[in-house]
Amino acid sequence: MFNLASLYLTGTGTVQSFPTAFMWYAQALERGHTPAAYALAIMHLNGVGTVRDCQMAVKLLKEVAERGDWVTDTLDAAYAQKAVDSRASALSFLQLAEAGHEVSQSNLAHLLDRDHIKLFPSDASEKYDSADQDGHGVFSPKTESLSLIRLLSPLEIPSASGRVLAQRFYEMSADQGSPSSELRLGDFAYYGWGIGVELADTMKESETLTEWRDDEREVTKRLQTAEIRYYKQDSPDYASALSHYKRTADTQIIAEWMQPFIGQARFDVGFMYQWGLGGVPMDLSLAAKHYEKCLEVHPSSGGTVVSIMRVVL
CATH class of the missing domain: 1.25.40.10 (Tetratricopeptide repeat domain)
Incomplete structure (x- = not known):
């Protein structure tokens, strides 16, 4: 051919x-x-x-x-190390993840999230001495470069190099269209895990990046003139969770492995509409449609649970 x-x-x-x-x-x-x-x-x-x-x-x-020798050799090494030395495996995935390899990004995020692998020394926080009184790390985009350790250490979150760091790689993977990573970001928002971001200086009261993130010029202007504050999330963000679940549910299925994740996302969207969680408007007809789609996409995923929810409706 x-x-x-x-x-x-x-x-x-x-x-x-x-x-x-x-x-x-x-x-x-x-x-x-x-x-x-x-x-x-x-x-x-x-x-x-x-x-x-x-x-x-x-x-x-x-x-x-990504089909070159360096990528394939490093990826093979990461998989081979997984059962023997999970931290060494994570470090191999890290090399590829930072180079933009989506499979490595999702694998690394999973290791950090589920297995609580620590990539950095426990005393890394001692190297970071710029935190405000509330324990938030602050930097200026004009003068500071973003470092993972400098960003995460002052947050004082248990397993900071685990789940919190996993969020970053889930986001990178989701940006490349991974439904499993997008779904997991929905879980992070639903349960109030990870870190959030807001403007620390020029933003109006209760204003966040998400309110005007679709306006590229405004985002660029704000980031050039303002400091950014990263903070620990300690409460659910149902609106954000619904957004992630919807994006996952709307993903086009091009491979069989995607079906369980998209089916789960359909169920999650239906569940949130059924109960009207956290300000999400209650809509029973929409909930029923998503439950039906869940069974269409992946009939074997939680069929009993979906049936019970439909009875409740």
Whole structure:
């Protein structure tokens, strides 16, 4: 398929056809052919045989890079270390996670969250001496660089290098479309885990970043002129939880492994609408629809529980 695509691309032995070449490269990529991914990336980048799409080009080039020897060798080592030395495994995942490898981000988050792995020494907080009287760490984006240890240490949260740090990697993974990470962020908000962020200086009373996060210019302006305060979350944020659950529920299913997470998200959304938790408006018809979707997406996930909830409705 790859060679056939190359013949159509160059017009060797046949009439040159960029769209046909694109089609055969896509067929080769579906079967895991790495050079086809690179060829498609270049075609997307230059608008050859398809509409120019730089974002798709970057996505494909990232996929090619992640199939390189360094990534695969490090990933294999991380999996091999998992049963023997979970901290060594986490450190291997950390290398790839910081490089943008989504699978490593979700694996690392899981190790930190579920297994309470500590990546940093317990005395790391001694190296951080800039905390306000309430124990909040404050920094100026103009003058300070964000360091994980400097950010987390003053919060004085048990297993600070565990669940709290896991939140960061869940967020990174969710940004790349992971339904399992998005679902877990919903759990963090639902139970009041992790850390929150707010402006410490120029924000109005009770104003937070989330109120205008969709306005990119406003976000940039505020962050350039204000300090940011990170704080320990000690109460549920049901609105945020519902938002995460909805995003998970709306994820397009492209693989079987995604079904349990999306099904669970459907159940969670239905549950919150059924009981009107924390200011979320009670809507029994919406709750029933989400329960039905839960069973459609993943019939074996909590069928009995869903049936009970539908009876209660």
